[in-house]
Amino acid sequence: MPIKVNNVSYAYQVGTPYEKLALRDVVLTINDNSVVGLFGITSSGKTTLLQVMAGLIVPQKGQVLVDDVKLIAKGKRRKFTNIGLVFQFPETQFVLDRVYDEIAYGLTYQNLDKFIIKERVEKSLGLVGLSFSTYKDRNIRTLSSGEKRRVAIATILALDTKYILLDEPTAGLDYLGRLDLERLIADLKANDKTVVLVSHNLNYLLNICDEIYIIADGTIDSIITNKSSLMDLEALYMANYILPAYLETVFKLRARGYDISLNNKEAVLEGIAKVFRGDNYA
């Protein structure tokens, strides 16, 4: 059963000179067992949308249904939502000092055996590439920025919720961390989880998502799915979004009059090579 966003509108600072409409009549369904990306420039509304889905923000209009149940009842978020959110800034998510305690914190409400908690903490740290023995006793405030990001993700993984929402999870991660996260998200999907992630890196989203919602000005501007053609992406290029290098290259070449097929990545590379490799190539 999905997450349904029904006609949600939200404005910040209502009634002040700085009132700003961040979401306008947004309608979307996050299907179960899918990986969904939210993409857009700063202040397009993507973080607001994610926070609405997590129930952290109560929209002035419309509502969110999670597994057919209203996320917000009488202005309050339901207590057990089966939703885990990793914040954009890890510092704003942490409540305790010690790595172990922070990851175990959310589990204390689940009435779990001490031994199971330890197992979960150890497993979650492993999933984000941090060794349990090295990191369990570390003070979170003294971790490097990439290590903090990893702990923030581990904290949510430990909750074992069905829905996992990630706000800019790759920010500050090194190359290996980004690859690990890619694998982790694929694993979550394989284990019947649903992942929604906000990212400003379209390249990254294209690699891992089933669907990408392009958010502009508080509404869904367009949707890219794994069935979309590269032609659809050319429209994004025209709208000045930053795309993978091979796509930017082919779009620039096409703009200069070279007719190169946009079938798929392989065809693009083959097409570029064919046009430019000279006559005597066998």
Place this chain on the structure above:
Amino acid sequence: MISLQNVTYQYPKSNRNILNNISGDFLEGEFIAVVGKNGSGKSTLARLLNGLLVPVNGQVIVDSLSTKDRENQIKIRQKVGLLLSSPDNQIIFNLVEEDVAFGPENLGLPTKEIKYRVDAALKMVKMEEFKKHPPYLLSGGQKQKVALAGLLALNPKYLVLDEPTTMLDSQSKQDVIKTILDIKNATNLTVIMITHDLEEVVKADRILILDEGLIKADIKPEEMYDNKAVLSAAGVELPEVTQLIDELNNKGLESLPHNLLTVDELVNELCRLK
């Protein structure tokens, strides 16, 4: 010049050398990128450069002043500005101009001089028109530029930027990087920038690769491809364009040079082949 002389650093109550006997110079007007895995010691290096941390062994010398001498501290902090990635933690005042004025006010400069510096700094980051704005209404990229102006108002010689664009979207990232490059080109400032973004790295004059407490390589962006084994061992990927050139060459375009670093350079080179 900032000189690292056999610098070793360990955090208190830890027995791991985060930096292990490293040496090297940062020259006037240079733009140096520092890359490496999470936890490789990049931010530690940044804090050593402006004296927030002092080496356990060895020395960091800023224009002949050692960061180890407490009496040099104020002078060094003024010469070496440090910008962090989270703009919200760096901005505290209600108006952009108050925020930028904070540093010079602390130096006890005359009001006229402060006003002059604030205007000049905001002009350098192209934020003059936001002078009277409350910072919290600015975008992440604009806040980052205001924080940068705050550093510039101290007339530093060195800027150390610790992942200045990590929390920004692509458009703001490009805007902040362009601002940094413009400032670097218009002045003789030395810019030392930590980043995980290879598209930013290729804009530097020189790249330092940190791993296992050591500087594993000190190379020019064009030399990244030739050093791909070192980079990969240190957990650093090649720029996207470099990878693309490899893929194209495997399809029979063997003459494409590996020192092309941007899509535009690649497109021009391809069209030249024709």
